[in-house]
Amino acid sequence: MTSSKSALLLVGSPRGMNSSSRRLGEYLLEGLTKGGYTAEKLMLYPLIDREQEKAGLLESFAKADIIILSFPLYVDCLPSGVIKTLELLAEEQENHQSDWSQKKLVAISNSGFPEAQQSETALAICREFAQETGITWVGGLPVGMGGAINGKALVEAGGMLRNVVKALDLVVTSLNAGSGFPEESLRLTTKALFPAWLYVFFGNMSFKQLGKKNGLSKGDLFHRPFAE
Protein backbone atom coordinates (compact mmCIF):
# COMPACT_ATOMS: atom_id res chain seq x y z
CA MET A 1 0.00 0.00 0.00
CA THR A 2 1.47 3.38 -0.93
CA SER A 3 2.20 5.64 2.00
CA SER A 4 0.36 8.92 1.92
CA LYS A 5 2.92 10.53 4.20
CA SER A 6 5.83 12.26 2.62
CA ALA A 7 9.09 13.61 4.03
CA LEU A 8 11.43 16.02 2.27
CA LEU A 9 15.02 16.62 3.28
CA LEU A 10 16.51 19.93 2.18
CA VAL A 11 20.30 19.86 2.54
CA GLY A 12 21.55 23.44 2.85
CA SER A 13 25.30 22.90 2.72
CA PRO A 14 27.49 24.18 -0.12
CA ARG A 15 29.51 20.99 0.35
CA GLY A 16 26.52 18.96 -0.76
CA MET A 17 27.02 15.21 -0.70
CA ASN A 18 30.23 15.53 1.34
CA SER A 19 28.59 17.52 4.09
CA SER A 20 27.81 16.81 7.72
CA SER A 21 24.45 18.49 7.08
CA ARG A 22 23.57 15.76 4.61
CA ARG A 23 24.57 13.02 7.05
CA LEU A 24 22.55 14.48 9.90
CA GLY A 25 19.50 15.11 7.73
CA GLU A 26 19.66 11.66 6.15
CA TYR A 27 19.69 10.01 9.54
CA LEU A 28 16.35 11.64 10.32
CA LEU A 29 15.00 10.93 6.85
CA GLU A 30 15.88 7.22 7.10
CA GLY A 31 14.13 7.08 10.45
CA LEU A 32 10.99 8.54 8.91
CA THR A 33 11.19 6.04 6.04
CA LYS A 34 11.12 3.23 8.59
CA GLY A 35 8.07 4.94 10.07
CA GLY A 36 6.23 4.69 6.74
CA TYR A 37 7.10 7.99 5.09
CA THR A 38 8.12 8.22 1.45
CA ALA A 39 11.31 10.18 1.27
CA GLU A 40 12.84 12.73 -1.04
CA LYS A 41 16.12 14.61 -0.72
CA LEU A 42 17.14 17.84 -2.42
CA MET A 43 20.53 19.55 -2.30
CA LEU A 44 19.84 23.27 -2.17
CA TYR A 45 23.31 24.08 -3.52
CA PRO A 46 23.36 24.63 -6.49
CA LEU A 47 19.65 24.03 -7.09
CA ILE A 48 18.59 27.36 -5.61
CA ASP A 49 20.55 29.29 -8.25
CA ARG A 50 19.16 27.33 -11.22
CA GLU A 51 15.90 28.73 -12.52
CA GLN A 52 14.89 25.45 -14.14
CA GLU A 53 15.21 23.56 -10.85
CA LYS A 54 13.29 25.95 -8.63
CA ALA A 55 9.96 24.70 -9.97
CA GLY A 56 10.96 21.18 -8.89
CA LEU A 57 11.77 22.44 -5.40
CA LEU A 58 8.37 24.10 -5.09
CA GLU A 59 6.62 20.97 -6.35
CA SER A 60 8.45 18.74 -3.86
CA PHE A 61 7.73 21.18 -1.07
CA ALA A 62 4.04 21.28 -1.93
CA LYS A 63 3.80 17.49 -1.59
CA ALA A 64 5.74 17.19 1.67
CA ASP A 65 4.13 16.61 5.05
CA ILE A 66 7.37 16.88 6.99
CA ILE A 67 10.30 19.02 5.88
CA ILE A 68 13.75 18.51 7.38
CA LEU A 69 16.04 21.50 6.83
CA SER A 70 19.66 20.62 7.59
CA PHE A 71 22.41 23.20 7.20
CA PRO A 72 25.77 24.38 8.52
CA LEU A 73 26.01 27.47 10.68
CA TYR A 74 27.49 30.33 8.64
CA VAL A 75 28.36 33.55 10.50
CA ASP A 76 25.80 32.83 13.24
CA CYS A 77 22.93 32.06 10.90
CA LEU A 78 21.91 30.24 7.75
CA PRO A 79 24.08 30.14 4.63
CA SER A 80 22.89 32.53 1.95
CA GLY A 81 21.53 29.75 -0.29
CA VAL A 82 19.27 28.51 2.51
CA ILE A 83 17.96 32.03 3.17
CA LYS A 84 17.30 32.35 -0.57
CA THR A 85 15.33 29.10 -0.40
CA LEU A 86 13.21 30.34 2.48
CA GLU A 87 12.59 33.63 0.64
CA LEU A 88 11.43 31.66 -2.43
CA LEU A 89 9.12 29.49 -0.37
CA ALA A 90 7.67 32.45 1.50
CA GLU A 91 7.02 34.24 -1.78
CA GLU A 92 5.26 31.12 -3.09
CA GLN A 93 3.08 30.93 0.01
CA GLU A 94 2.21 34.61 -0.22
CA ASN A 95 1.46 34.53 -3.95
CA HIS A 96 -0.94 31.62 -3.66
CA GLN A 97 -2.12 32.29 -0.11
CA SER A 98 -1.38 28.61 0.52
CA ASP A 99 -2.44 26.95 3.73
CA TRP A 100 0.67 25.21 4.93
CA SER A 101 -0.54 24.58 8.46
CA GLN A 102 -0.51 20.81 7.94
CA LYS A 103 3.16 20.85 6.98
CA LYS A 104 5.73 20.36 9.71
CA LEU A 105 9.24 21.77 9.78
CA VAL A 106 12.17 20.46 11.74
CA ALA A 107 15.61 22.01 11.40
CA ILE A 108 19.15 20.88 12.21
CA SER A 109 21.98 23.38 12.39
CA ASN A 110 25.52 22.08 12.74
CA SER A 111 28.66 24.07 13.48
CA GLY A 112 32.33 23.57 14.13
CA PHE A 113 32.07 25.19 17.54
CA PRO A 114 31.92 22.90 20.56
CA GLU A 115 28.92 24.80 21.91
CA ALA A 116 25.88 23.59 20.04
CA GLN A 117 24.00 26.58 21.51
CA GLN A 118 25.77 28.86 19.03
CA SER A 119 23.14 27.66 16.53
CA GLU A 120 20.26 29.11 18.56
CA THR A 121 19.84 32.23 16.44
CA ALA A 122 19.91 30.24 13.21
CA LEU A 123 17.23 27.87 14.46
CA ALA A 124 15.14 30.77 15.71
CA ILE A 125 15.25 32.19 12.16
CA CYS A 126 13.88 28.86 10.88
CA ARG A 127 11.12 29.05 13.49
CA GLU A 128 10.31 32.60 12.41
CA PHE A 129 10.10 31.43 8.79
CA ALA A 130 7.65 28.70 9.84
CA GLN A 131 5.51 31.19 11.74
CA GLU A 132 5.45 33.70 8.90
CA THR A 133 4.42 31.07 6.36
CA GLY A 134 1.95 29.23 8.59
CA ILE A 135 3.97 26.01 8.74
CA THR A 136 3.86 24.04 11.98
CA TRP A 137 7.20 24.39 13.70
CA VAL A 138 8.26 21.12 15.30
CA GLY A 139 11.66 22.20 16.59
CA GLY A 140 15.32 22.73 15.87
CA LEU A 141 18.30 20.64 16.86
CA PRO A 142 21.66 22.37 17.31
CA VAL A 143 24.71 20.17 16.78
CA GLY A 144 28.22 21.27 17.71
CA MET A 145 31.65 19.82 17.01
CA GLY A 146 30.81 19.39 13.34
CA GLY A 147 34.46 18.60 12.71
CA ALA A 148 33.88 15.23 14.36
CA ILE A 149 31.34 14.33 11.67
CA ASN A 150 33.19 15.94 8.77
CA GLY A 151 30.88 14.39 6.19
CA LYS A 152 31.15 10.83 7.53
CA ALA A 153 28.18 8.58 8.23
CA LEU A 154 27.23 9.02 11.87
CA VAL A 155 27.94 5.42 12.79
CA GLU A 156 31.47 5.78 11.33
CA ALA A 157 32.12 8.99 13.22
CA GLY A 158 32.23 7.02 16.42
CA GLY A 159 31.72 7.46 20.13
CA MET A 160 32.13 11.23 20.20
CA LEU A 161 28.78 11.55 18.49
CA ARG A 162 26.85 9.07 20.56
CA ASN A 163 24.76 11.84 22.11
CA VAL A 164 23.97 13.26 18.68
CA VAL A 165 22.78 9.86 17.49
CA LYS A 166 20.67 9.41 20.63
CA ALA A 167 19.17 12.87 20.10
CA LEU A 168 18.32 12.13 16.49
CA ASP A 169 16.74 8.82 17.50
CA LEU A 170 14.49 10.69 19.93
CA VAL A 171 13.47 13.16 17.23
CA VAL A 172 12.70 10.30 14.82
CA THR A 173 10.54 8.57 17.40
CA SER A 174 8.64 11.79 18.13
CA LEU A 175 8.09 12.61 14.49
CA ASN A 176 6.85 9.11 13.70
CA ALA A 177 4.52 9.26 16.68
CA GLY A 178 3.30 12.73 15.72
CA SER A 179 4.22 14.06 19.14
CA GLY A 180 6.08 17.23 20.07
CA PHE A 181 9.80 17.92 19.86
CA PRO A 182 11.67 15.96 22.53
CA GLU A 183 13.39 18.38 24.90
CA GLU A 184 15.74 15.59 25.94
CA SER A 185 17.27 15.73 22.44
CA LEU A 186 18.34 19.34 23.13
CA ARG A 187 19.90 18.34 26.42
CA LEU A 188 21.86 15.62 24.62
CA THR A 189 23.27 17.78 21.83
CA THR A 190 24.13 20.71 24.07
CA LYS A 191 25.97 18.57 26.59
CA ALA A 192 29.73 18.99 26.34
CA LEU A 193 31.49 15.69 25.81
CA PHE A 194 34.90 17.08 26.71
CA PRO A 195 36.31 20.46 27.77
CA ALA A 196 36.21 23.30 25.27
CA TRP A 197 39.93 23.99 25.75
CA LEU A 198 40.69 20.50 24.45
CA TYR A 199 38.49 21.05 21.40
CA VAL A 200 40.26 24.37 20.79
CA PHE A 201 43.65 22.65 21.06
CA PHE A 202 42.82 19.87 18.60
CA GLY A 203 40.89 22.18 16.31
CA ASN A 204 43.81 24.59 16.02
CA MET A 205 46.19 21.71 15.47
CA SER A 206 44.05 20.33 12.64
CA PHE A 207 44.06 23.69 10.83
CA LYS A 208 47.86 23.81 11.07
CA GLN A 209 48.02 20.30 9.64
CA LEU A 210 45.72 21.24 6.77
CA GLY A 211 47.90 24.24 6.03
CA LYS A 212 51.03 22.09 6.15
CA LYS A 213 49.49 19.67 3.63
CA ASN A 214 49.09 22.69 1.35
CA GLY A 215 52.73 23.67 1.79
CA LEU A 216 52.05 26.46 4.29
CA SER A 217 53.78 27.14 7.58
CA LYS A 218 51.84 28.11 10.68
CA GLY A 219 52.95 31.70 10.14
CA ASP A 220 51.61 31.68 6.58
CA LEU A 221 48.14 30.97 7.92
CA PHE A 222 48.18 34.36 9.69
CA HIS A 223 48.75 36.19 6.40
CA ARG A 224 47.09 39.62 6.18
CA PRO A 225 46.65 40.32 2.47
CA PHE A 226 44.49 43.42 3.06
CA ALA A 227 46.55 45.03 5.80
CA GLU A 228 47.40 48.70 5.26
Add this chain to the structure above:
Amino acid sequence: MKAVVLHGGGPELDRFHQTILAELASSGWEAQGFVLRDLRIARCTGCFNCWTRTPGVCVIADEGRTVAERVARSGLVIYLSPVTFGGYSSNLKVAVDRLIPNILPFFTRINNEVHHQLRYDLQPLFLTIGFTEQPDTEGTKLFRKLTARNALNFHSSRQHSAIMSPTADSATIQAELRAFLQKGGGIQ
Protein backbone atom coordinates in the same frame (compact mmCIF):
# COMPACT_ATOMS: atom_id res chain seq x y z
CA MET B 1 38.98 56.54 8.64
CA LYS B 2 37.32 54.13 6.27
CA ALA B 3 33.71 53.05 6.40
CA VAL B 4 31.82 50.51 4.33
CA VAL B 5 28.10 50.12 3.77
CA LEU B 6 26.70 46.81 2.52
CA HIS B 7 23.25 47.45 1.05
CA GLY B 8 21.40 44.13 0.96
CA GLY B 9 17.97 45.46 0.06
CA GLY B 10 15.98 46.38 -3.02
CA PRO B 11 15.59 49.74 -4.81
CA GLU B 12 13.12 50.94 -2.16
CA LEU B 13 16.04 51.23 0.27
CA ASP B 14 18.42 53.02 -2.10
CA ARG B 15 17.62 56.45 -0.69
CA PHE B 16 18.66 55.29 2.79
CA HIS B 17 21.92 53.99 1.36
CA GLN B 18 22.58 57.38 -0.27
CA THR B 19 21.68 59.24 2.92
CA ILE B 20 24.11 57.15 4.95
CA LEU B 21 26.95 57.67 2.49
CA ALA B 22 26.34 61.42 2.47
CA GLU B 23 26.17 61.59 6.26
CA LEU B 24 29.38 59.60 6.62
CA ALA B 25 31.19 61.85 4.14
CA SER B 26 30.07 64.97 5.97
CA SER B 27 31.29 63.43 9.25
CA GLY B 28 34.78 62.94 7.85
CA TRP B 29 34.59 59.24 6.96
CA GLU B 30 35.99 57.90 3.72
CA ALA B 31 32.90 55.85 2.91
CA GLN B 32 32.26 53.28 0.22
CA GLY B 33 28.91 51.65 -0.41
CA PHE B 34 28.09 48.40 -2.17
CA VAL B 35 24.65 47.80 -3.66
CA LEU B 36 24.89 44.05 -3.38
CA ARG B 37 22.05 43.10 -5.75
CA ASP B 38 24.05 44.67 -8.59
CA LEU B 39 27.26 42.83 -7.84
CA ARG B 40 28.60 39.53 -9.06
CA ILE B 41 29.22 37.63 -5.85
CA ALA B 42 29.20 33.83 -5.85
CA ARG B 43 28.10 31.92 -2.77
CA CYS B 44 30.72 30.64 -0.37
CA THR B 45 31.46 27.00 -1.21
CA GLY B 46 32.73 26.03 2.23
CA CYS B 47 36.06 24.89 0.76
CA PHE B 48 38.19 26.28 3.66
CA ASN B 49 40.83 27.42 1.13
CA CYS B 50 40.70 30.97 2.54
CA TRP B 51 41.98 29.52 5.78
CA THR B 52 44.38 26.78 4.72
CA ARG B 53 45.47 27.28 1.10
CA THR B 54 45.23 31.01 0.22
CA PRO B 55 45.05 32.50 3.71
CA GLY B 56 42.92 35.62 3.88
CA VAL B 57 41.80 35.52 0.25
CA CYS B 58 38.82 33.69 -1.25
CA VAL B 59 39.71 31.52 -4.24
CA ILE B 60 36.69 32.88 -6.12
CA ALA B 61 37.85 35.94 -8.06
CA ASP B 62 34.76 38.14 -8.11
CA GLU B 63 33.37 41.17 -6.32
CA GLY B 64 33.03 39.19 -3.12
CA ARG B 65 36.80 39.67 -2.76
CA THR B 66 36.47 43.42 -3.30
CA VAL B 67 33.85 43.67 -0.57
CA ALA B 68 35.91 41.57 1.84
CA GLU B 69 38.96 43.74 1.23
CA ARG B 70 37.04 46.90 1.95
CA VAL B 71 35.47 45.46 5.10
CA ALA B 72 38.90 44.36 6.35
CA ARG B 73 40.15 47.94 5.99
CA SER B 74 37.14 49.68 7.53
CA GLY B 75 36.77 50.96 11.05
CA LEU B 76 33.01 51.23 10.58
CA VAL B 77 30.89 48.54 8.98
CA ILE B 78 27.19 49.12 8.25
CA TYR B 79 24.67 46.59 6.94
CA LEU B 80 21.30 47.56 5.44
CA SER B 81 18.76 44.79 5.04
CA PRO B 82 15.10 43.99 5.11
CA VAL B 83 14.42 41.96 8.26
CA THR B 84 14.12 38.49 6.72
CA PHE B 85 12.61 35.95 9.14
CA GLY B 86 14.52 37.82 11.82
CA GLY B 87 17.80 37.74 9.96
CA TYR B 88 19.58 39.20 6.96
CA SER B 89 18.34 39.06 3.37
CA SER B 90 19.96 36.49 1.10
CA ASN B 91 21.52 39.37 -0.90
CA LEU B 92 23.31 40.63 2.18
CA LYS B 93 24.20 37.15 3.39
CA VAL B 94 25.97 36.22 0.13
CA ALA B 95 28.45 39.02 0.84
CA VAL B 96 28.64 38.34 4.58
CA ASP B 97 29.48 34.68 4.00
CA ARG B 98 32.36 35.83 1.80
CA LEU B 99 33.85 37.77 4.73
CA ILE B 100 34.96 34.53 6.34
CA PRO B 101 38.53 34.94 4.93
CA ASN B 102 38.82 38.04 7.14
CA ILE B 103 38.98 35.94 10.29
CA LEU B 104 41.45 33.23 11.21
CA PRO B 105 40.60 29.54 11.39
CA PHE B 106 42.13 29.38 14.84
CA PHE B 107 39.86 29.33 17.83
CA THR B 108 39.94 31.48 20.92
CA ARG B 109 37.59 31.84 23.87
CA ILE B 110 35.49 34.93 24.54
CA ASN B 111 33.19 34.94 27.58
CA ASN B 112 33.61 31.17 27.92
CA GLU B 113 32.55 30.57 24.36
CA VAL B 114 34.69 29.47 21.43
CA HIS B 115 35.07 31.91 18.54
CA HIS B 116 37.51 32.48 15.72
CA GLN B 117 40.50 34.75 16.18
CA LEU B 118 40.85 38.08 14.40
CA ARG B 119 43.04 38.20 11.34
CA TYR B 120 43.47 41.98 11.39
CA ASP B 121 43.96 44.43 14.22
CA LEU B 122 40.88 46.53 13.45
CA GLN B 123 37.90 45.97 15.73
CA PRO B 124 35.32 47.94 13.80
CA LEU B 125 32.21 49.74 14.89
CA PHE B 126 29.29 47.67 13.63
CA LEU B 127 25.82 48.99 12.82
CA THR B 128 22.97 47.08 11.23
CA ILE B 129 19.78 48.71 10.02
CA GLY B 130 16.83 46.37 9.57
CA PHE B 131 13.79 47.41 7.61
CA THR B 132 10.33 46.11 8.38
CA GLU B 133 6.77 47.34 8.61
CA GLN B 134 6.41 45.52 11.92
CA PRO B 135 8.89 47.07 14.29
CA ASP B 136 8.29 45.30 17.53
CA THR B 137 8.10 41.59 16.98
CA GLU B 138 10.06 38.42 17.60
CA GLY B 139 11.62 38.98 14.19
CA THR B 140 13.11 42.33 15.11
CA LYS B 141 14.35 41.02 18.46
CA LEU B 142 16.04 38.22 16.57
CA PHE B 143 17.61 40.71 14.13
CA ARG B 144 19.16 42.57 17.04
CA LYS B 145 20.38 39.32 18.54
CA LEU B 146 21.98 38.31 15.24
CA THR B 147 23.78 41.65 15.10
CA ALA B 148 25.12 41.12 18.61
CA ARG B 149 26.32 37.61 17.77
CA ASN B 150 28.01 38.82 14.57
CA ALA B 151 29.66 41.65 16.50
CA LEU B 152 31.10 39.10 18.89
CA ASN B 153 32.48 36.98 16.06
CA PHE B 154 33.98 39.96 14.27
CA HIS B 155 35.37 41.28 17.59
CA SER B 156 33.60 44.60 17.04
CA SER B 157 34.45 47.35 19.48
CA ARG B 158 30.82 48.53 19.60
CA GLN B 159 27.62 47.45 17.90
CA HIS B 160 24.05 48.59 17.49
CA SER B 161 21.02 47.48 15.54
CA ALA B 162 18.37 49.95 14.42
CA ILE B 163 14.97 48.92 13.10
CA MET B 164 12.92 51.18 10.87
CA SER B 165 10.14 51.22 8.35
CA PRO B 166 11.07 51.20 4.64
CA THR B 167 8.75 54.19 4.29
CA ALA B 168 10.50 56.18 7.01
CA ASP B 169 11.86 59.63 6.32
CA SER B 170 15.52 59.69 5.28
CA ALA B 171 16.15 61.98 8.25
CA THR B 172 15.35 59.04 10.55
CA ILE B 173 18.32 57.05 9.34
CA GLN B 174 20.50 60.13 9.51
CA ALA B 175 19.55 60.54 13.17
CA GLU B 176 20.25 56.88 13.95
CA LEU B 177 23.68 57.06 12.38
CA ARG B 178 24.58 60.30 14.15
CA ALA B 179 23.47 58.89 17.49
CA PHE B 180 25.58 55.77 16.97
CA LEU B 181 28.68 57.70 15.93
CA GLN B 182 28.32 60.24 18.71
CA LYS B 183 28.03 57.62 21.44
CA GLY B 184 31.78 57.47 21.64
CA GLY B 185 33.83 54.39 22.29
CA GLY B 186 35.80 54.85 19.09
CA ILE B 187 37.58 52.30 16.98
CA GLN B 188 40.23 50.01 18.39
